[in-house]
Amino acid sequence: MKKYLFLFSLFALGAIMSAQSLQIDLLKKELNDHAKEDIFRVNKLNELAFDLSVMPEDRSKFATEAVSISNKINYPEGKGKALVSLALVKGREGNAAEFSRLLKEATVISEKTRNTELKASIFIVEGMVNDNLQKKLMFLLKADSVAARSSNLILQSRAKYLLANTYVTAFSDYEKAIDYNFKALHLAELANDPKSLIICWTGLGNIYAQIGDQKNALLYLNKAENANQTFKDLGNEYLLQNALGERYRLSGNYPEAIKAYNKGLEVGKILGTNSSLNESNLADVYTRMNNLPLAFQYANSALKGATQINDVGGEEWIYGILSRAYLKDGDPDRAVYYANLGFSSAKKSGGTENLRDNALALSEAYAKKNDYKNAYENRLLYIKYRDSIMNDEVRNRTAVEQYTYNINKKEAQINVLNEQKKGQRNLLIGALSLLLLIFTVADLLFKNNRQKQKANKLLEVQKQEIDEKAKALSDQKDNVELLNNIGRKITSSLSIEKVIGTVYKNVNKLMDANVFGIGIYNDQLKTLEFPCTYENGKPLPFYSNSVDDENRFGSKCFKEGKEIIQHNLAKNYKNHLQEIEMPDKGLQAVSVIFLPLIVKGKKLGVITVQSFKENAYSEYQLFMLRNIAIYTAIAIDNAESYEELNHTLSTLKETQKQLIQAEKMASLGELTAGIAHEIQNPLNFVNNFSEVSAELVDEMNAELGKGDIEEAKAIAMNVKQNLEKINHHGKRADAIVKGMLQHSRSSKGVKEFTDLNALCHEYLRLSYHGLRAKEKSFNAMIKTDYDETIGRVEIIPQDFGRVILNLLTNAFYAIDEKAKSGIKDYEPTVSVLTRKENKKIVIKVSDNGNGIPKEIAEKIFQPFFTTKPTGKGTGLGLSMSYDIITKAHNGELLVECEENKGTTFSIIIPV
Numbered sequence: 032m033k034k035y036l037f038l039f040s041l042f043a044l045g046a047i048m049s050a051q052s053l054q055i056d057l058l059k060k061e062l063n064d065h066a067k068e069d070i071f072r073v074n075k076l077n078e079l080a081f082d083l084s085v086m087p088e089d090r091s092k093f094a095t096e097a098v099s100i101s102n103k104i105n106y107p108e109g110k111g112k113a114l115v116s117l118a119l120v121k122g123r124e125g126n127a128a129e130f131s132r133l134l135k136e137a138t139v140i141s142e143k144t145r146n147t148e149l150k151a152s153i154f155i156v157e158g159m160v161n162d163n164l165q166k167k168l169m170f171l172l173k174a175d176s177v178a179a180r181s182s183n184l185i186l187q188s189r190a191k192y193l194l195a196n197t198y199v200t201a202f203s204d205y206e207k208a209i210d211y212n213f214k215a216l217h218l219a220e221l222a223n224d225p226k227s228l229i230i231c232w233t234g235l236g237n238i239y240a241q242i243g244d245q246k247n248a249l250l251y252l253n254k255a256e257n258a259n260q261t262f263k264d265l266g267n268e269y270l271l272q273n274a275l276g277e278r279y280r281l282s283g284n285y286p287e288a289i290k291a292y293n294k295g296l297e298v299g300k301i302l303g304t305n306s307s308l309n310e311s312n313l314a315d316v317y318t319r320m321n322n323l324p325l326a327f328q329y330a331n332s333a334l335k336g337a338t339q340i341n342d343v344g345g346e347e348w349i350y351g352i353l354s355r356a357y358l359k360d361g362d363p364d365r366a367v368y369y370a371n372l373g374f375s376s377a378k379k380s381g382g383t384e385n386l387r388d389n390a391l392a393l394s395e396a397y398a399k400k401n402d403y404k405n406a407y408e409n410r411l412l413y414i415k416y417r418d419s420i421m422n423d424e425v426r427n428r429t430a431v432e433q434y435t436y437n438i439n440k441k442e443a444q445i446n447v448l449n450e451q452k453k454g455q456r457n458l459l460i461g462a463l464s465l466l467l468l469i470f471t472v473a474d475l476l477f478k479n480n481r482q483k484q485k486a487n488k489l490l491e492v493q494k495q496e497i498d499e500k501a502k503a504l505s506d507q508k509d510n511v512e513l514l515n516n517i518g519r520k521i522t523s524s525l526s527i528e529k530v531i532g533t534v535y536k537n538v539n540k541l542m543d544a545n546v547f548g549i550g551i552y553n554d555q556l557k558t559l560e561f562p563c564t565y566e567n568g569k570p571l572p573f574y575s576n577s578v579d580d581e582n583r584f585g586s587k588c589f590k591e592g593k594e595i596i597q598h599n600l601a602k603n604y605k606n607h608l609q610e611i612e613m614p615d616k617g618l619q620a621v622s623v624i625f626l627p628l629i630v631k632g633k634k635l636g637v638i639t640v641q642s643f644k645e646n647a648y649s650e651y652q653l654f655m656l657r658n659i660a661i662y663t664a665i666a667i668d669n670a671e672s673y674e675e676l677n678h679t680l681s682t683l684k685e686t687q688k689q690l691i692q693a694e695k696m697a698s699l700g701e702l703t704a705g706i707a708h709e710i711q712n713p714l715n716f717v718n719n720f721s722e723v724s725a726e727l728v729d730e731m732n733a734e735l736g737k738g739d740i741e742e743a744k745a746i747a748m749n750v751k752q753n754l755e756k757i758n759h760h761g762k763r764a765d766a767i768v769k770g771m772l773q774h775s776r777s778s779k780g781v782k783e784f785t786d787l788n789a790l791c792h793e794y795l796r797l798s799y800h801g802l803r804a805k806e807k808s809f810n811a812m813i814k815t816d817y818d819e820t821i822g823r824v825e826i827i828p829q830d831f832g833r834v835i836l837n838l839l840t841n842a843f844y845a846i847d848e849k850a851k852s853g854i855k856d857y858e859p860t861v862s863v864l865t866r867k868e869n870k871k872i873v874i875k876v877s878d879n880g881n882g883i884p885k886e887i888a889e890k891i892f893q894p895f896f897t898t899k900p901t902g903k904g905t906g907l908g909l910s911m912s913y914d915i916i917t918k919a920h921n922g923e924l925l926v927e928c929e930e931n932k933g934t935t936f937s938i939i940i941p942v
Contacts, residue, residue, distance in 0.1 A: 546639070
């Protein structure tokens with residue numbers, strides 16, 4: 032919901048200024064006609080200097096002249112007001128030092144002159160410029176306190192209105208907002224100031240619109256609009272059009288909202304005011320309507336305008352709009368970028384609604400990028416902020432409804448008292464006339480007695496009013512606290528069954544719930560499913576009804592999204608149904624309530640409470656059940672979202688396992704040629720020594736035949752040496768096969784002490800010969816620099832080997848690609864270095880290939896990101912390697928690259 036720009040525009044147009052261009056022209060004419068440097072001219076200059084519809088450079092000029100004349104004629108109050116106007120200009124420009132200096136000078140003047148109006152204006156400007164919401168509120172509370180000591184009713188009204196607007200826009204505290212707004216309205220009525228009345232009515236219309244009370248919203252906005260037709264104030268017209276646009280936007284009537292916002296833009300152009308408010312609202316509406324060209328046009332223009340007036344909250348709101356627009360435009364990277372800007376800023380400013388909206392935008396953008404981990408984390412943040420706001424909205428709606436109820440009740444009491452007084456007065460006049468004719472003395476005594484009785488009655492009425500007001504306030508507090516406690520219990524569970532049980536337990540305490548149930552909509556089957564219904568405290572079996580069944584209250588309530596309340600079912604059921612379906616078991620209810628469960632326009636199901644008694648439910652119980660239904664809808668939506676996220680996460684984990692295994696087998700496939708080459712060498716030795724040994728055995732037999740025992744023994748020694756070499760090379764082949772089998776198996780995550788240098792060298796030779804076997808023309812310089820002091824290191828050998836293999840395979844691929852480009856005098860080189868430094872092991876794999884461009888270097892460890900052509904890589908190798916080093920070995924995997932010169936990957940693990 033857009034609030035912050037609305038707040039600053041109210042300051043700019045409605046707080047302490049005359050927005051009408053005719054009034055400005057009149058002021059300028061008076062200045063031209065009155066050239067004398069006196070108090071009159073200073074006051075007129077100050078009026079123009081503090082009018083925010085005047086351009087900043089002109090306001091600065093008027094204020095500077097007012098300061099100069101005030102110094103000449105010794106008019107400190109005039110100088111103080113001019114300094115405040117100058118400070119406002121500097122503060123809006125972002126010149127904090129000058130802003131602070133000017134206000135300090137104005138404060139000194141206010142203390143010397145004891146001018147409360149000047150002091151209140153200083154606090155108001157402090158509140159207008161300050162970005163910190165808590166400090167803004169502090170300054171405006173001070174302004175209200177100081178203004179109350181002045182005799183200026185209009186200033187008092189404006190101070191309270193600014194507080195009301197701050198509570199609703201910055202803190203979503205509707206109870207305090209409506210209280211201050213009504214107090215501001217009362218002061219405006221006492222001052223009989225049309226402009227202040229219009230401002231207060233507009234503010235009340237905005238509050239009621241935001242809590243969904245469109246009836247009262249329209250009532251106050253129509254009052255303001257009708258009054259402004261006579262007053263003809265363009266500033267008020269600007270505010271009214273924006274308020275009407277908000278009302279249409281919040282109710283989903285986008286065409287009417289666009290009309291109102293465009294009218295506001297036209298008025299803003301006449302006033303020359305900053306248009307970021309209306310433009311950002313138009314951008315939001317066009318984004319929702321999927322009109323992206325206009326959405327981008329208005330959003331970018333609004334962002335520029337918000338930046339000019341240092342509207343931090345407005346920038347956060349616009350970043351969220353841009354994120355949603357770019358996501359719809361198919362650009363998730365930009366969507367993440369803008370949502371991150373909005374979220375980071377909102378964390379500093381404390382704007383909960385902007386935190387919620389930008390967290391949702393981040394979740395949806397990351398999901399679009401298939402980054403489900405970040406999507407899940409931001410979704411949980413969105414739910415957290417949304418629930419906080421929802422709880423506040425329920426509490427605020429309850430408080431405002433209670434406040435409105437108390438006001439209506441008070442007005443009704445006043446009307447009754449007026450009628451009673453009128454009747455008493457007529458009766459008294461008649462009695463006195465009659466008694467006057469009979470006996471003058473008796474009349475005097477009787478009149479005295481009646482006056483005493485009247486005074487006593489008046490005291491009794493006043494006491495009764497005070498008691499009722501105290502009781503109403505106590506009931507309001509108790510209701511809000513009770514609903515908050517119930518809401519916390521209901522929304523604390525993420526299981527639908529527990530939610531239903533908790534709701535039933537609390538509803539059963541508040542009212543006669545002979546029958547209670549919650550129906551949840553199944554979109555696939557188009558049914559309302561009742562998983563747990565209670566009758567007289569006992570659970571009933573699961574059942575479901577079609578949403579198209581015209582003879583079911585639940586189906587009618589859900590499809591139409593409207594409440595069904597029957598105090599006598601037999602008499603009134605025909606208002607909704609053609610006939611009543613009798614229950615399969617149990618009694619037929621007499622009093623029936625069905626309420627729809629709706630969250631943000633999404634229908635989730637229905638809640639029903641039924642009694643076997645006639646007229647079983649009071650207005651208070653209905654009021655409580657409506658609010659419980661809101662909490663229930665939030666809880667069910669949370670539970671369904673949580674279940675959906677868990678399912679998505681489980682699917683993602685299973686897919687991840689399959690992809691990791693596929694990547695492992697792919698890396699093993701890369702080694703096939705290298706393994707064959709490595710095994711071929713020991714097998715050649717085995718074959719050669721076997722043939723030589725066979726020949727030596729023949730020679731030994733011949734020598735034995737000759738009787739030359741010594742020669743036979745010498746030959747036997749040669750045969751023994753050959754057999755030892757055969758055994759050695761056979762074990763070498765066996766080790767290669769076992770190593771590859773170990774590489775292909777799933778790691779158990781058990782660390783073993785391993786010769787790290789040997790591991791690196793083994794995979795270096797395998798990956799090199801593997802590529803040479805596939806590319807006969809491939810050749811490269813291999814450089815190794817092993818630190819022999821490293822010794823055996825505790826690692827997970829299978830996983831660590833996969834990392835080394837992946838880095839080496841990428842290095843050989845990089846130099847091969849560069850070699851194929853035909854660069855003259857290029858010598859492909861891959862280097863492996865190991866070091867033991869500061870209780871850490873460092874392994875560096877370097878190549879002199881083409882390097883990695885800086886713009887994509889930050890992405891190379893992301894899952895599925897690859898720089899290789901389609902079919903050449905999965906994009907999982909480096910992602911898996913990063914997880915193995917950082918998570919399984921508590922280390923670091925870093926990359927350094929220089930385009931066209933090469934890349935170095937560094938593995939750093941603790942000893």
